[in-house]
Structure formats: C-alpha cells, structure tokens
Amino acid sequence: MQRDISTIEIDESILSGKTHVHFIGVGGSGMFPLVQILLAEGFCISGSDNNETETLAIERGLGVEVFMGHSPENLKGADLVVYSAAIMQDNPELMAAREQGILTIERSILLGLITKRYGNALCVSGTHGKTTTTSMLTQILFEAGLDPSAVIGGKLHAIGGSGRAGHSELMVCEACEFVDTFLKLFPDTAIILNIDNDHLDYFGTVENTIKSFHQFAKKATKLVIVNGDDANSMKAVEGLKTEIITFGLKEHNDYRAENIIHSDGRERYNTSFDLVYKGQLVAHIVLHVPGVHNVYNAMAAAVSAISAGASPLQAAEGLSHFKGAGRRFEILGHVNGVTIADDYAHHPAELTVTLRAAKSMGYKKVWAVFQPFTFSRTYLLLEDFAQALSIADRVVLSPIMGSREVNTYNIYSTDLAEKIGGCVVQDSFEQIADYVLKNAEEGDLVITLGCGDIYKAAKLMLKSAE
Numbered sequence: 313m314q315r316d317i318s319t320i321e322i323d324e325s326i327l328s329g330k331t332h333v334h335f336i337g338v339g340g341s342g343m344f345p346l347v348q349i350l351l352a353e354g355f356c357i358s359g360s361d362n363n364e365t366e367t368l369a370i371e372r373g374l375g376v377e378v379f380m381g382h383s384p385e386n387l388k389g390a391d392l393v394v395y396s397a398a399i400m401q402d403n404p405e406l407m408a409a410r411e412q413g414i415l416t417i418e419r420s421i422l423l424g425l426i427t428k429r430y431g432n433a434l435c436v437s438g439t440h441g442k443t444t445t446t447s448m449l450t451q452i453l454f455e456a457g458l459d460p461s462a463v464i465g466g467k468l469h470a471i472g473g474s475g476r477a478g479h480s481e482l483m484v485c486e487a488c489e490f491v492d493t494f495l496k497l498f499p500d501t502a503i504i505l506n507i508d509n510d511h512l513d514y515f516g517t518v519e520n521t522i523k524s525f526h527q528f529a530k531k532a533t534k535l536v537i538v539n540g541d542d543a544n545s546m547k548a549v550e551g552l553k554t555e556i557i558t559f560g561l562k563e564h565n566d567y568r569a570e571n572i573i574h575s576d577g578r579e580r581y582n583t584s585f586d587l588v589y590k591g592q593l594v595a596h597i598v599l600h601v602p603g604v605h606n607v608y609n610a611m612a613a614a615v616s617a618i619s620a621g622a623s624p625l626q627a628a629e630g631l632s633h634f635k636g637a638g639r640r641f642e643i644l645g646h647v648n649g650v651t652i653a654d655d656y657a658h659h660p661a662e663l664t665v666t667l668r669a670a671k672s673m674g675y676k677k678v679w680a681v682f683q684p685f686t687f688s689r690t691y692l693l694l695e696d697f698a699q700a701l702s703i704a705d706r707v708v709l710s711p712i713m714g715s716r717e718v719n720t721y722n723i724y725s726t727d728l729a730e731k732i733g734g735c736v737v738q739d740s741f742e743q744i745a746d747y748v749l750k751n752a753e754e755g756d757l758v759i760t761l762g763c764g765d766i767y768k769a770a771k772l773m774l775k776s777a778e
Contacts, residue, residue: 326392326417327425334390335359336405338378339368343396345463345475346422347371352477353429360386360405367473384408391415394422423463423485424496430461431481434616435497437489437528438505438539439521440662441609444601445505446486447637448613452630453482456622460484466637466656482620487528489521490514494528502532503616505608507544510659513688513717522548529554537615539608540565557619559611566590567615569607574672583607587614587624595624598632601641603669639767641666641759645774649754651675654770658685658763660696666761667703676755680704681744681769683762684712684725691721698731706751707735708744713764745772 333350335343338359344367347357351374358377361368368378379386382405387393393409393416401407409416427433436446443465451470453460460482462468463475487494487502490511507518507525515521525548529536532554539545540558549556559567568588575582583599585607599610614627622630636642639656646652657666663682670678680701684690690697690712701707709725729735738744748758748769760770 324425324428326415326421330355330392330415332356332358332390333392333394334387334405334409336382336393336395336399336403337361338371338376339363339365340396340398341367341467341474342419342463342465343394344371344473345461345477346394346419346426347376348374348475348477349426349461351375352479356389358386358390370473387412387414392417394419420493420496424498426463427483427485428498430483430500432500432534432620433483433485433498434501434503434620435485435487435494435499435528436503436505436612436616437487437494437525438503438545439489439508439510440659440665441505441605441612442486442488443637443656444606444640445503445609445612446484447640448610448631448634449616450476450484451634452613452617452622452627453484453620455630455633456617456626458482458621464637466639468637469635470633489524489528492524495524495531497528497531499528499532500534501616501619502529502536503612504529504536504538504542504545504548505612506539506542507548508659508661509693510689512692513686518544526550526552535619537612537619539612541608557615559615560608567594567611569611572604572607574602574604587611587628594618595628597628599634600632601634601636602673603641603665605665605669641669644770647749647773647776650749650752650773651757652770652773653757653759654767655759655761656763657761659689660693660700663697663700663761664703666759667700670757670759671703673757675757676753677705677757678703679706679708679748679752679756679758681708681710681748681758681760681766683710683760683764683766684728685763686715687712687717687719687721687723690725690728691723694723694728694731697728701728701735702732707732708748709735709737710741710744710762710766710769711737711739713762715764741766741769741772744769745776749773749776 339361360379396419447468450462459478459480461478462484465486536556541560558565569585572585587594617627760766
C-alpha cells in the first residue's frame with residue numbers, strides 16, 4: 313500500500329554538529345559516492361562490510377577506517393550511523409547504535425540531505441534510463457571542467473566508479489521513484505525521462521505513479537526538464553509554476569532531435585542526430601550506444617548540461633566520448649565468435665528497446681538470457697514480458713528472483729516460457745552458461761538481462777574461454 317507522500321519529511325539539521333559518520337555496508341556502490349562527498353567536506357568516516365571489494369580498497373586509500381564484519385565495537389567515536397536498505401534491522405551495529413543513542417538514518421535520507429547542500433542539484437528521474445542519462449550528464453559536466461559531484465546507479469568509466477566528490481555547486485544525482493525515494497531529495501533541476509507502469513506493488517496504479525512524479529517535480533527550485541513526447545510525464549508537470557523545458561522528437565518540444573541516423577555495425581554502432589532548439593541548430597551529436605531510447609537519454613543529458621553551464625559543443629563532445637554505463641548494453645567479451653553482453657533491463661519497456669537495438673546491429677541471432685525480478689512484476693506484466701522477449705531469436709530464462717517478496721502469486725518462469733516460442737528455463741547460472749555455449753553459433757549475440765545477478769551467467773560463459 314502506498315503511504316501518504318506528504319508524510320516524507322527530512323530534518324535538515326541532521327548533519328549539523330556531526331563529525332564522525334559510520335556506514336554499515338560501506339562497500340556498496342550506493343554508499344561510495346556519499347562517502348567521497350562527506351570526506352571532501354571534512355567528516356571523519358568509518359564503515360563496515362562483510363566482503364572485500366575493490367571499492368573497500370579505494371576507500372581505505374582515501375582514509376576511511378574499514379572494519380570487516382559487523383560488531384558494536386566498530387561504532388567507537390561515531391555520532392551518526394548510516395545504513396543501506398539491504399541492512400537488516402537486527403544488524404548488531406544498527407541495534408547497538410540505537411541502544412547507545414547514536415542517531416541512525418537510512419542511506420536515502422543522507423542522499424537527500426546532501427542534495428540540499430548544493431546550489432544546483434540536477435536530479436534525474438524516470439522509470440527507464442536513469443542510470444544512463446545520469447552517467448551521460450556527469451560525463452559532459454566532468455569533461456567540461458565544471459567539476460560536478462555525482463551519485464550514479466552504475467559505474468561510469470570516465471570517473472572510475474559510481475560517483476565522485478566535486479568542488480563546485482553542481483551535483484548530478486540519480487533519483488529513484490521506488491517507494492517514493494526521490495521525494496527525499498531536494499532537486500534544483502528535476503529531469504523526468506518517462507513514466508511507466510512499474511513498481512505497481514507499491515504504487516498500485518500508473519495514476520499514483522504520476523502523482524508521485526508530480527510531487528518530485530514540484531520540489532524543483534529552478535527548472536524542470538521533461539520528455540515532451542511522454543504523455544504520463546507531461547501529466548506529471550501539469551500546474552507547475554517552475555520553468556519547464558521539453559525535449560523529444562515531436563514538433564511541439566523546445567528541444568528536438570532531427571536527422572537521426574542509425575549506422576549498421578556491432579560493437580562500433582553509431583547514432584547521430586541534430587539537436588535543435590526552437591528551429592535553430594544547437595549541436596550535432598554522435599553517440600556510440602544503440603537505440604532510439606538513447607537518443608532521448610542523450611537529449612535529456614545535453615539539455616540539462618547546457619542549462620547547468622556547459623556549452624553545446626561541450627555537450628556534444630562529452631556524449632561522443634560516452635561508451636555506456638556499467639550493465640547498460642555492456643559488451644563483456646567474446647567466446648568462440650559469440651559476443652557476450654549484459655544489460656540491466658528488467659521491465660518490458662526496457663527489454664523492448666534493448667532487444668530492438670540488439671536486433672538492428674547485424675548479429676546472426678540475438679539470445680536473450682533473462683532473469684525475471686520480483687513475483688509481483690512478473691505476474692502483473694506477464695503478457696508484456698512475453699511480447700518483449702519474443703523480439704529475440706532465442707530466449708533462456710532463469711528462475712524468478714523474488715528479492716523482497718514471497719511468491720503469493722504462484723508465478724514461475726515456466727509460466728512465462730510457455731508464452732514464448734522455443735523458450736527454455738534453466739535452474740542455475742551454470743546450466744544457463746552451458747546450454748547457451750553449446751547452442752550459440754559464431755556471429756551470435758548473447759545478452760544477459762535483468763537487475764538481479766544474472767550477469768554471473770555471462771561471466772561464467774566468458775570464464776569457459778579462459
């Protein structure tokens with residue numbers, strides 16, 4: 313059940329007087345940018361985690377005291393404890409902090425507080441494309457020398473990770489709508505890419521989703537940048553007093569993409585278009601990521617960057633250097649002439665644009681290896697999933713990753729497979745990798761799809777070639 317969005321309030325004084333912040337799960341990709349930003353502001357940072365990672369090594373190098381394992385003793389000196397949504401309420405550090413009277417906050421609250429501290433926080437929202445657009449925008453501003461801070465939902469090669477601490481008033485932040493998390497942010501510029509029927513286990517209806525996006529856009533203090541071709545997004549910005557800039561392909565938009573050309577090719581795929589503002593050419597843009605959906609993402613990033621002080625030429629140059637974010641149509645390698653890629657797509661609309669792009673790239677056959685995520689989404693969108701996955705030449709499914717849910721829907725991957733011609737279900741990543749490599753042929757593309765851990769199957773395929 314969706315709770316009243318008006319009840320989401322944040323005490324802006326939480327960080328006042330604090331000097332030592334302790335992160336439970338400090339190695340998480342969502343924690344890393346916040347650690348960097350607080351370190352740059354002079355906070356003492358410590359944290360704990362259960363597994364050694366490259367991120368922990370980097371954090372140690374920055375001066376973070378990292379503890380392996382969770383223990384109340386790790387809290388020594390801390391006056392604020394931050395935990396991620398993945399941390400259980402019976403975590404020994406979280407329980408000890410509360411017993412000792414140390415203030416504890418969830419990561420999304422801290423992210424909101426941090427956005428409040430910047431003069432221009434550009435918050436990128438939308439059901440699809442947030443990570444790619446946030447990455448594009450960060451790359452443009454970074455290469456333009458505007459020194460932004462950034463919090464991204466994936467890895468961006470240009471900055472060496474999922475975020476950075478800049479020294480300007482600019483911040484780029486991915487704004488997730490799930491359970492109204494983005495309403496904890498303080499956007500100066502709100503970007504809305506699209507609004508679709510996702511997270512219906514929380515929102516219930518698309519109309520409720522639109523209402524939440526309206527509240528998000530309403531929080532923008534300077535500007536709202538919105539996809540003018542998306543009817544739901546335009547509903548979300550109705551009645552706003554803030555300046556609104558639209559982008560899209562249709563005539564009524566402020567910024568339009570014209571003369572779109574998709575080149576043939578595989579890993580060297582190019583898309584080019586002219587970015588036009590009210591009939592006047594602004595920049596010629598060349599992308600190295602496929603699909604018309606990335607034309608929309610690039611337009612959003614370019615318009616946002618220009619509004620933040622980048623020149624049109626800098627926007628075009630930054631986009632021309634963008635090679636994709638981690639797990640966004642990421643080419644991982646090749647096995648016996650078969651290309652192995654990975655993508656985060658987990659909603660039918662995302663699968664559709666990703667697979668259509670893949671089909672246009674000249675491969676012999678496109679294999680979709682999909683891990684359904686959550687029982688509710690699979691049940692509610694079963695027909696849409698079947699239609700989207702049928703775009704591929706061959707489809708392999710893993711069991712549904714239930715995540716936070718219990719299978720009260722009595723839904724299984726076999727139910728989806730029955731609706732897709734020639735589809736097979738394999739019970740483990742090892743079985744998936746073995747099946748695909750035995751049946752894929754030279755010139756094929758195999759793309760693992762999903763927001764869970766299906767990428768492990770792709771890595772097993774690559775490992776077989778070592």
